[in-house]
Amino acid sequence: MREFKKKARILLIDDNADHLRGIKELISIETGYDIAGTTTNANIGINLVKKYRPELVIIDVNMPEKDGLQAIQEIEKLGLDTRILVLSGYDDADLIFRAMKIGAKGYVLKTMASAQLIYAIDEVLSGKVYLPSALSSRFFEYFQRSFKEENSASTEENLLTYLTSREEEVLELLTQGNNYKGIAGKLFISETTVKTHVNNIFQKLQVNDRTQAVLYALNNGFGKKFRTKISA
C-alpha cells in the first residue's frame, strides 16, 4: 500500500557533524519528513541536491570553506523546486537580507528553540516564506536603510522634472542605447530635431554627453518602473 502524498525529503548541509546529527534526529522524531541525506561539505551538498532533488535543503551559512550564500545561489541556479531554509549562528541583518535576496525561503538561528525550527520547516514546505518575527524586524530595517539614500538623496531637486514630455521620450530612447538616427527613426522626426531635443536635455540635466544623461536618468528614478541601486 502506497502513500499518495509523498513525504517531503530534506537535505541537511552543515559543517558541524554534531549539529547535523542533532537536527537529523529532531526531524526524525518530531516530524514525518524523510532525511534525503546529510553532509558537512557544501559542494557535496550541491551535488546531492542535483541527485535527489529534495523538497527542502537546510543549510548552515556559517561554513568556513565554501561560502554558504554562494552554495545557496548555486542551488537556486539549478532551477529545481527545492526550497532553502537557512540556518545561521548570527542574526546579521546583512546576511539575512542577502540570503533572502538570492532566494532562501526561511532563516532561523541556531540558538532558537527546536520548535521554532520545526515550525519554519513546515511553513517553508507549505510554500510560505518564513522569517521569525525578531529577524523579520531586522530585515525590514535593513531593507529600508538600503533604499533610504536614494529616496532621501532626492532632497536635491530632480532635474528630470524639467523635461518636457517629448524630451522624456527622447531620453527614454537614449537610455535604451539608441543613437540619433535610431531615435529619429523611432519618433518619425528628423535627426536634427533629435539633436535639438538631446541638447536641451543636456542643458536641463547639466551634463555634457549622452552617457552622462543616461546615467543621470538611471540614477534618478527615470522610467518610474523604479530601477534601483542597493549599495550594501
Next chain:
Amino acid sequence: MREFKKKARILLIDDNADHLRGIKELISIETGYDIAGTTTNANIGINLVKKYRPELVIIDVNMPEKDGLQAIQEIEKLGLDTRILVLSGYDDADLIFRAMKIGAKGYVLKTMASAQLIYAIDEVLSGKVYLPSALSSRFFEYFQRSFKEENSASTEENLLTYLTSREEEVLELLTQGNNYKGIAGKLFISETTVKTHVNNIFQKLQVNDRTQAVLYALNNGFGKKFRTKISA
C-alpha cells in the same frame, strides 16, 4: 503637574471622513496617544506634518486625488522623525513593497481588527517596523520575485566575465560618465590606449558605443556593489 514623558501625537490622513472619525475615537479610547490632527486631504496633511511634527502619521494610501505613496515620500523627504503607518484597503504586494521601500514603518489593512491597528501603532511608535504576518509573507514573496530575474537571468553567460582587469577599470570609469580624456588622465595612460581598451570592451560586450556598454554593465551587475533593477 506635568508629565515628563510626552505623549505621542498622531496625525490622521484619510479621505474618508467617517473612517477618520472612527480611527480617531479608537485611538482616543483604546490608547493614551494624542491626536495631533485629522484631515481628508493629503496636501493639507503634509503641511500639518510640517507644522506639528507628530511622532506618527497614519495615512490611507487609497486616495483618489493625491497618490498616497507620493504623500508618504514627501513626508519622508522632510527628514523629520515622523514615522508613517500605512492604512490600505488592499493587500496588494506591490503596494506594500513600494510603501515600505519609501520608508513606511508599518502597513495594516482596513479590514483588520482594530486591536491589530492598535498593536501596529504601538510597535511603530516603539521604533519597530511592523507588518502583520500575512502581509509580511506577501512582502517576502514579492521581494524575492523582484530579485529573481537578475539572479536566474545569469544563466546566459555574462559577457562581463571576458573583460580583463584593465578593461574592467576602464569600463568602471565609463560608467561614471568619463570621456576618453578623463579616463586617460585617471589611469595615467594615453588617450589612444584608452581607445584601444574601449574598443576591445565593445567587441567583448557586443555593443556599438559607450552608452550601450555602460547600459550593459549596469544591467549585468557590474561594480559588484550590487546594483539592482527591480522591475515591478
Next chain:
DNA sequence: ACTGATTTAAATCTATGGATTGATAAAAAT
C-alpha cells in the same frame, strides 16, 4: 625558452556626437 594574453601606444581615417544659430508653427499660459 617559447607561446599567448595583456597592456601599452601611435597613426590614420571616418562617422557620430554635440554646440550654435536661426527660424517656423502650434499650443498653452497669461
Next chain:
DNA sequence: ATTTTTATCAATCCATAGATTTAAATCAGT
C-alpha cells in the same frame, strides 16, 4: 490678445568617438 513654451527643422562647424592596423614590452604558463 499676446507672450511663452514646445516641437519641429536646417545649416554650419568643431570635437569627440570609434574602427583599423601595427607594434612594442611585460608577464604567465607549458
